[in-house]
Amino acid sequence: MSALAVTPVLVPLVTVVATSLTQHQPRLQQALSYGGVLLFLGCALALVGGAAVDQPAQAVFGGWGVPFGIEFLVDRTGAALVLITALMGAASLLFLASDADPGPRHPLLLPLIHGVLAGVGGSFATADLFNLYVWFEVMLICSVGLFALGGRPDQLDATFKYFVLNLFGTLLLLMAVGMVYAVTGHLNYGAIAQAMPEVPHGVATLVTAGLVLAFLIKAGAFPMFAWLPASYHTLPAPVLALFAGLLTKVGVYAVLRTLGDTMASSSQLLYEALGWIAAATMLLGVLGAAYHWDMRRILAFHIISQIGYILLGIALGSEAGNAATLFYTLHHIVVKANLFLIAAIIWRLTGSYDLRHIGGLYRLRPALGVLFLIPALSLVGIPPLSGFWAKLLVLQEAIAQGRVAWTAVALLVSVLTLYSMMKIWMEAFWKPHPDATWRMPVSTRLLPAWLATIGLALVTLCIGLYPQWLLDYSIAAAQTLGGR
Amino acid sequence: MIWLLAITVWVTVSAGAYLALSRDVFRCVLGLAILGAAANLVLFAAGRLGPALPAVVPLGDEVLGSAANPLPQALVLTAIVIGFALVCFSLALVLRLIQRTGIDDALELRQAEPQPTDPVKPPYAGEGFDPVWPGSAPGKGGST
Numbered sequence: 321m322s323a324l325a326v327t328p329v330l331v332p333l334v335t336v337v338a339t340s341l342t343q344h345q346p347r348l349q350q351a352l353s354y355g356g357v358l359l360f361l362g363c364a365l366a367l368v369g370g371a372a373v374d375q376p377a378q379a380v381f382g383g384w385g386v387p388f389g390i391e392f393l394v395d396r397t398g399a400a401l402v403l404i405t406a407l408m409g410a411a412s413l414l415f416l417a418s419d420a421d422p423g424p425r426h427p428l429l430l431p432l433i434h435g436v437l438a439g440v441g442g443s444f445a446t447a448d449l450f451n452l453y454v455w456f457e458v459m460l461i462c463s464v465g466l467f468a469l470g471g472r473p474d475q476l477d478a479t480f481k482y483f484v485l486n487l488f489g490t491l492l493l494l495m496a497v498g499m500v501y502a503v504t505g506h507l508n509y510g511a512i513a514q515a516m517p518e519v520p521h522g523v524a525t526l527v528t529a530g531l532v533l534a535f536l537i538k539a540g541a542f543p544m545f546a547w548l549p550a551s552y553h554t555l556p557a558p559v560l561a562l563f564a565g566l567l568t569k570v571g572v573y574a575v576l577r578t579l580g581d582t583m584a585s586s587s588q589l590l591y592e593a594l595g596w597i598a599a600a601t602m603l604l605g606v607l608g609a610a611y612h613w614d615m616r617r618i619l620a621f622h623i624i625s626q627i628g629y630i631l632l633g634i635a636l637g638s639e640a641g642n643a644a645t646l647f648y649t650l651h652h653i654v655v656k657a658n659l660f661l662i663a664a665i666i667w668r669l670t671g672s673y674d675l676r677h678i679g680g681l682y683r684l685r686p687a688l689g690v691l692f693l694i695p696a697l698s699l700v701g702i703p704p705l706s707g708f709w710a711k712l713l714v715l716q717e718a719i720a721q722g723r724v725a726w727t728a729v730a731l732l733v734s735v736l737t738l739y740s741m742m743k744i745w746m747e748a749f750w751k752p753h754p755d756a757t758w759r760m761p762v763s764t765r766l767l768p769a770w771l772a773t774i775g776l777a778l779v780t781l782c783i784g785l786y787p788q789w790l791l792d793y794s795i796a797a798a799q800t801l802g803g804r
Numbered sequence: 805m806i807w808l809l810a811i812t813v814w815v816t817v818s819a820g821a822y823l824a825l826s827r828d829v830f831r832c833v834l835g836l837a838i839l840g841a842a843a844n845l846v847l848f849a850a851g852r853l854g855p856a857l858p859a860v861v862p863l864g865d866e867v868l869g870s871a872a873n874p875l876p877q878a879l880v881l882t883a884i885v886i887g888f889a890l891v892c893f894s895l896a897l898v899l900r901l902i903q904r905t906g907i908d909d910a911l912e913l914r915q916a917e918p919q920p921t922d923p924v925k926p927p928y929a930g931e932g933f934d935p936v937w938p939g940s941a942p943g944k945g946g947s948t
Contacts, residue, residue: 450882453883454882454886457886457890460890461889461890464893464897468897468900471900471904473905474915474916475916476897476904476905476915477901477905477915477916478915479897479901480898480901481916483893483894483897484824484832484836487836487890488824491840491842494846494847494883495843495847497847498843498850498876498879499846501850501875502852550916551916553916612918617918
């Protein structure tokens with residue numbers, strides 16, 4: 321029993337309460353919010369430190385003992401994701417202090433952001449299926465709150481679409497959790513993993529398929545991704561970066577927990593199906609991106625496309641595949657959030673997200689052009705950036721298993737990703753501005769935005785130049801999962 | 805008894821799915837609320853139906869004899885509370901949406917979509933776009 325195991329939930333929740341109570345004192349609220357996220361970061365580092373030496377933080381509630389009480393267990397996988405969650409929270413809150421598309425300053429903005437962090441942290445920390453459902457609901461209610469906070473008609477429209485499709489996924493998840501309980505008699509991950517091989521084959525496949533389907537809706541996989549591009553672009557940039565980095569990855573993590581850990585005894589059919597879903601997700605996501613000219617819409621479609629790669633790692637159903645998935649997820653959260661943040665800086669300097677109405681930034685801000693290329697080329701997978709190693713790990717395992725079709729799709733999608741990223745770079749930075757009278761805004765407050773984006777770019781570079789420590793960590797994490 | 809519950813779940817899911825697929829945004833969220841009720845029934849049935857005795861160990865005994873399974877009841881209670889909050893939020897959201905946009909038809913709700921005047925993308929089919937939906941009179945559109 322260690323109190324550290326509940327900190328991914330406790331710290332953000334306390335911050336939610338503290339920032340809600342100080343709504344009318346913006347400065348105090350701001351200070352409490354920074355304090356909360358720094359404490360969260362510290363606790364996450366302690367969790368990783370514990371998990372890395374095989375002493376995962378564990379807490380069981382209610383005095384029931386392990387398989388019956390609600391358990392929080394932060395193993396290597398969970399700890400790394402909690403750490404990256406805290407990092408993303410810190411980057412978004414820092415970015416919020418700049419004037420690059422922060423949206424209207426509603427007094428409930430900070431409490432809701434910390435609420436999302438609590439939901440995400442709880443999902444990564446818990447070891448109980450029903451508890452996972454509860455954290456998904458916490459995430460859902462806080463995120464629809466953030467969508468609706470602006471109150472513009474397009475934001476309300478986006479809220480409605482996001483809410484309806486996600487609520488449908490949540491209800492499916494609730495039913496599937498009920499089914500898992502019905503066939504195994506357990507909700508604890510470890511107990512499910514032990515009980516699952518005893519369940520008749522057909523029933524187990526059906527139940528697992530229902531659960532994975534619910535998680536795939538949350539992850540934004542083909543063909544259930546419609547909620548994502550329909551809503552994300554209406555958010556203010558710091559919140560958008562947080563969502564883009566974290567929310568879909570929680571769905572992916574849940575799939576990893578299910579097919580890579582607790583229900584790894586599932587039939588090969590499910591892995592095969594997941595592989596084709598992953599290939600379709602990659603391809604359709606990137607094609608959707610190629611069609612758009614709004615930077616936020618392009619990047620939103622690339623979230624979907626990259627989810628395909630991550631799911632492909634799980635579909636390979638091996639330890640190396642799971643390790644690749646974890647590596648890819650960690651790299652991708654940083655890169656994706658950073659791209660959205662840099663897009664917001666571009667918006668601040670040029671006044672539009674639409675690539676057809678902007679240009680000429682390279683002459684005025686060459687540093688921004690280089691900064692954009694770091695996450696953009698990492699997303700494509702150009703060596704020596706972090707995305708190269710992530711893709712290499714996934715594709716190496718795919719080829720080792722003889723999955724030629726999936727590998728070919730993945731490589732094709734990389735080329736199309738390069739096209740999209742170069743489209744943004746050529747249009748926003750290289751081509752002259754279409755309006756000859758355009759001048760950059762004179763006074764901007766972009767220092768916090770620069771700090772946040774450069775910090776995230778440094779993380780990307782660090783993973784890219786020294787991948788071995790993260791790779792070792794991911795492989796060790798995959799070994800502690802109950803994969804095949 | 806379990807079959808009665810199964811049929812109830814089936815009817816509830818059908819009704820919920822029918823309403824959730826409606827173009828009227830109010831009906832859509834009400835349909836989701838009904839689907840939530842169906843999910844709760846499934847969760848309840850997951851604990852097996854059987855004895856209806858409360859799960860209390862009698863004084864002097866050490867083990868719980870034949871009693872109802874308390875865990876699904878706790879789960880359903882949690883799910884009801886969460887579902888209730890979400891229904892309240894969704895009703896407020898839909899009300900605000902209709903007030904702000906004056907639209908209650910999910911197909912016409914395109915505020916967050918690319919503008920139809922955008923020259924590079926294929927435009928939204930526009931006012932004259934009136935698909936004939938199955939089960940509706942031709943030319944009238946499906947104004948369910």
